[in-house]
Amino acid sequence: MNATLTGEGAHEAAPPPLAPAASTGDCAIVTRGLTKRFRGGQVAVDDLHLAVPRGAVYGFLGPNGSGKTTTIRMLLGLVAPTGGGWELLGRPMPAGLAAALPGVGALVEGPAFYPYLSGAANLLRYDAADPTADGRTARARVAAVLDRVGLSAAAGKRYRAYSLGMRQRLAIAATLLGPRELLVLDEPTNGLDPQGTREVRALVKQVAAGGTTVFVSSHLLAEVEQMCTHVGVMRGGRLAAQGPIAELRAGRAPLVRVLTPDAARAAAVLERLGLSGARAAGEEAVAEIGDLPPERACAELVDAGVAVRGFTVARPSLEEVFVGLTGEGFDVEN
Numbered sequence: 001m002n003a004t005l006t007g008e009g010a011h012e013a014a015p016p017p018l019a020p021a022a023s024t025g026d027c028a029i030v031t032r033g034l035t036k037r038f039r040g041g042q043v044a045v046d047d048l049h050l051a052v053p054r055g056a057v058y059g060f061l062g063p064n065g066s067g068k069t070t071t072i073r074m075l076l077g078l079v080a081p082t083g084g085g086w087e088l089l090g091r092p093m094p095a096g097l098a099a100a101l102p103g104v105g106a107l108v109e110g111p112a113f114y115p116y117l118s119g120a121a122n123l124l125r126y127d128a129a130d131p132t133a134d135g136r137t138a139r140a141r142v143a144a145v146l147d148r149v150g151l152s153a154a155a156g157k158r159y160r161a162y163s164l165g166m167r168q169r170l171a172i173a174a175t176l177l178g179p180r181e182l183l184v185l186d187e188p189t190n191g192l193d194p195q196g197t198r199e200v201r202a203l204v205k206q207v208a209a210g211g212t213t214v215f216v217s218s219h220l221l222a223e224v225e226q227m228c229t230h231v232g233v234m235r236g237g238r239l240a241a242q243g244p245i246a247e248l249r250a251g252r253a254p255l256v257r258v259l260t261p262d263a264a265r266a267a268a269v270l271e272r273l274g275l276s277g278a279r280a281a282g283e284e285a286v287a288e289i290g291d292l293p294p295e296r297a298c299a300e301l302v303d304a305g306v307a308v309r310g311f312t313v314a315r316p317s318l319e320e321v322f323v324g325l326t327g328e329g330f331d332v333e334n
């Protein structure tokens, strides 16, 4: 799949699209113009074109309120779109929901577990609620899934004694009771401590390594960088960018940054040298270095009388790329 940059996120400083529209070839999720306008007129999701390749761990990244949960709820048939269409596991929706959903594990709102029952007993109750599950093999299924999420040793422990990370792993275990081709997780590390976050991240990677496509929403860039192969960036209900993380990062032009009290003059020199996107902000002038040898740029600046206090050439970090696209910062803590 190719990375694409679309929409209004591409403001003045943002570079042009990396590639044509994403291929929707072998995808676990495809949306075409998916839109949700709530009563009262608010457009929560606007003309969304997602392409989630099979086998990907796709990070659905965006600040709070950018439309992630609404999108996930539409994908799962929990709320009806007001425009556009979508496919899950190759089936057109919503007609194919009943056929596709058994292959989809989803964690949208945390499942309700009984605090006085053990993890295993809670999962047995979940399993019993699934009319397609064979009751005779329930115990084996629950044991296998507890093993998969690393909770075998705590299987008999009461839920209320579980740590936050264990609770979330149990919730993910509940989504894995059946064989799943696709796992959809809405902010699975929200509210977890660093240890719980690590546990959930490791579990997601492990599930993906078993061949399951994972679609996971997050407002944490660092988390998406660590866990995901692909990313879609939401801004105000629209998709500002999507593609393989490595491609989004690698496709960005290296920038020259000049630290100087003469930032405006430095930007003018860089522009005169033919560099794109030359701009000044505070005590920094920035431009795309292109093919110009950095030493030549530096010499020209000095010749023009610019007091160069710092000079670096580097690709923008993923965070800088996304801030450029969304116009908003990301919480990079954690």
Ligand SMILES: Nc1ncnc2c1ncn2[C@@H]1O[C@H](COP(=O)(O)OP(=O)(O)OP(=O)(O)O)[C@@H](O)[C@H]1O
Binding pocket: 038, 039, 042, 043, 044, 062, 063, 064, 065, 066, 067, 068, 069, 070, 071
């Ligand atoms: N039922 C609803 N009626 C009206 N507006 C809604 C409804 N649900 C969500 N919205 C609005 O739609 C926008 C997108 O919300 P959504 O929950 O999808 O965003 P999000 O990216 O998942 O954010 P968060 O992480 O905070 O949940 C928000 O402005 C929200 O207030």
